Amino acid sequence: MRALQCDEFGTVDRVRLVERPAPADPGPHEVIIEVAYASVSHAVGLMVEGRYQTKPPRPFTPGTEAVGHVVAAGASVTRFKPGDAVAAIADWGCFAERIKLPEYTVYAIPEGLPLLDALPIPISYGTAYTGLLWRCALQPGETVLVLGAGAGVGLAAVELAVQMGAQVIACASTQAKRDEAVRRGAIGAVAPGAELAAQVKMLTEGRGADVIVDPVGGELFGHAVRAAAHNARLLSIGFASGAMPVVPPNIMLVKNLTLHGFFYGRYIGWTPADERIVHAPAMQHAMQTMLGWARDRRIRPTVAQVFPLAELSNALDALHSRQVIGKLALSIKKETTR
Incomplete structure (x- = not known):
């Protein structure tokens, strides 16, 4: 089978396309999947460079999220x-024509939902869903401010919060991204910067946001905290800006705010303790819910562009341009078409 292989940590142009044996027979609780598409994320680039929290043994095949068909089951x-038809989350290894995985992070795609439309669900939508519901206990009628609302997790948070009955205000860097967030159900969309809090207060009649979803970090988090309502919950998911958020403790105290640090990897086996079996029932329910919403077009997971397997570098360049709305993917099988 064909696969991308990273022999040593470094720049992505060192990842090479190789031919190697397909996985052997599955173990009792494993499945082998023929991969059709795999998603491209910032985490992929960091993992190749050796800067991600997980450092695979070399050589390794990148890729943590895929869709395809089961070819063998334990x-x-x-x-x-x-x-x-299934969607799957892996520690790594999805940029290969076949992958063997434990069944606990593999999810059935309902009939009528195209593979490519299911691809963003396991990680981007899974992160947003579990963060909003499990950590922040989002309630219908609350107001959610989503930072980075044009990217994978941010756009997912917009759609899912709307499905949960919240009012959503989207914050995104370009007009195209803000317009898309409004099309997905946001009541308003604002630009990042020093005027963020004033814009949010205007849209909420001075009250502010009950929940703030932050996959961006950096200076923007400080502006967003000032847009929080009293007793708001702040969900810190990641640092796409490349900078850690600065938390203003005086505002946290005066407004009685709660900061939730959130690592989705706990639920999908990306911790040393590997808790994926413990969380599997709850994750299966979450995935079934979201995949059903996608099939019914209540949410619209978006893959903006599909690249050939050999063009990982081009896909990451496009992602780093910050112009992508939704997600990017690699087409794994030679015959796969969009």
Whole structure:
């Protein structure tokens, strides 16, 4: 089979396309998936460079999220059979024509939902869903401010918060991204910067946001805190800006704010303790819910562009341009078409 291989940590142009044997027979709780598409994220680039919190043993194949079809299932697997369409989360290894995975982070794609439309669900939408519901206990009628609302997790948070009955204000860097967030259900969209709090207060009649979703970090977080309502919850997901957020403790204290640090990897096996089996029932329910919403077009997961397997470098360049709305993908099988 074809696969991308990273022999040593470094720049992405050192990742090479190789031919290697396909995975052997699955273990009792494993499935082998023929991969159709795999997503491209900032984490992929960091992992290749050796700057991600997880450092795979070299050589390794990057890629943490994929869709495709089951070709073999272990003797104890009851949820899948060969031919089933699935979405999957992996520690790494998705940029290959076949991958063997434990069944616990593999999810059935409902009939009627195209593979490519399911691709953003496991990680981007999964992060937003679990952060909003499990950590922030989002309630219908609350107001959610989403930073970075044009990217994968941010745009997912916009759609999911709307589905949960919240009013959403989107913050994004370009007019195109802000317009898209409004099309996905946001009641308003604002630009990042020093005027952020004033814009949010204007849209909320002076009250502010009950929940703030922050995958960006850096200076923007400081502006967003000033847009928080009293007793608001702040969800820190990541640092796409490249800078850690600065938390103004005086505002946190006076407004009685709660800051939730959030690592989605805890639920999908990306910690040394590997808790994926513990969280599997709750994750299966979450994925079934979101994949059903996608099938029914209540949410519209978006893959903006698909690149050939050999063009990972070009895909990451496009992602780093900050102009992408939604997600990017690699087409893994030679015959796969959009």
